[in-house]
Amino acid sequence: MTHDDARARVRAFLIPQLAGRPLADSDDIFALGYVNSLFAMQLALFLEKEFGMSLGPEDMDFDNFRTVDGLVRLVTSKAAV
Amino acid sequence: MKHPNDALTRIELQSPVPEALAAEIERRLYFVSPEITGYELVVKDHEVHGMVLYSPEPLDHAALTAKVDYMVNNDVRKQRVTPARSVWTSPNRRAPQGDIFGLLAESGAVTEVGEGQVALGEPLLSxxxxxxxxxxxxxAEDFDAREYRYPTLIRTKALETAGYMKSFPQHLMFVTRLRNDLDVYRDFQDSYAGNGLDSGVLGSCGNVDYCLPPTMCYHTFQQYGGRTVEADRLHVVTSRGKSFRFEAAYSTTLERLWDFTIREIVFMGAREDVLNSxxxxxxKVFAFVETLGMSGFCEVGNDPFFCGTDTSERIWSQRLLELKYELRLDVAPDRTIAVGSFNFHDDLFGKAFGIDHGANGPIRSGCVGFGLERLVYAFLCQYGLDSAEWPAQVRSAVVGS
Incomplete structure (x- = not known):
């Protein structure tokens, strides 16, 4: 899986939350108010289902979830293991 | 509290739960059934497999198993384990002293007057x-705070608006009264004269419009509800008041009370301002604790959400996003208590209570709360009752020398 592939799939999942608003890969979707805190759980479930991965305690760093860059980094690092 | 004659009920969970979530099970067991008076978790290979529950009388095993499984499956199992994260550790190491509460009771400084209720005297008052x-x-060094004193009662509506019913039904304490109707008073007096008082009296009440407040910040949000506060500045409100949470059998000494005192500070404003504040x-608080020479740490925490449809999600997201930090101080060689918490609510209460920040939409909020009884108790556990041993700044303020 390439970074671009992961990025496209993550962005596709986020689109309904953006309501047409812009989102840079480094933007914090929580700080921008695009999602609330409970969305973090949806993100985790999405990653596990979409990418067939299992998230463990070592992945529970907010920096992995708050930006597209963080999500892609998490997905590709897990895939590389 | 276990008793030698207690009945034992052994519960095996549907499937094991990581040991890292054991505390989340423990903090809920007494709310599963009032008959439970003690427990021991069964842990093997870093997993909780079940528990032994103590009760004065034997319990219906199947019914209790179903209730425990519900609680574990709904509130705990779906939580994702997050590593403990400390954001501060005191450089001081103080060895907490022995049974401070016992010594305080012997001296008459504290008296247990009810479940989770303790009367306080000197030196605790000072x-x-x-x-x-x-x-x-x-x-006051950094913020221009407005102080308020709130009534003891709080409208149930305020707690509903805050989502308290869905989040913490186990802690609710309603305030009731006889319905103001002559027939009700006469029936009550007749019944009381014949049978004394029992829960049947609730049929003559019926109101659910007021509660005892579980914390002070709901008062503040109710007070500011429906307002548009000035934009481009932070609004800081502080208050001190009695707070009440039903804690079932968890109440102990001054560490966990049903009836306690919170000094609360609410920050309202823009997101970054609230988070930075x-x-x-x-x-500042950490530095203060350090100057007092006290030992403890501050770590990411979570609230005891109970029995809700999204309990696990809320706990996990609270920990992941670090919405809550707890300041924990040593009270025994192997035990700390949370004496304060530092919370960020994002726009939860701004939206719920309709508090706007100029034209910028709902205010973001955060609050800091200190359990004053716990703070005093932790201090005494670490420094003892002899004021000659206390830090000079405390001694001079409290005993004048």
């Missing part, structure tokens, strides 16, 4: 005043 003033002085004030 220490109470000292720590409350210390917190307010720290706040929480951080700045938190660091």
């Amino acid at each position: 220490l109470f005043t000292y720590f409350d003033k210390a917190v307010c002085d720290l706040l 929480r951080e700045r004030f938190m660091r």
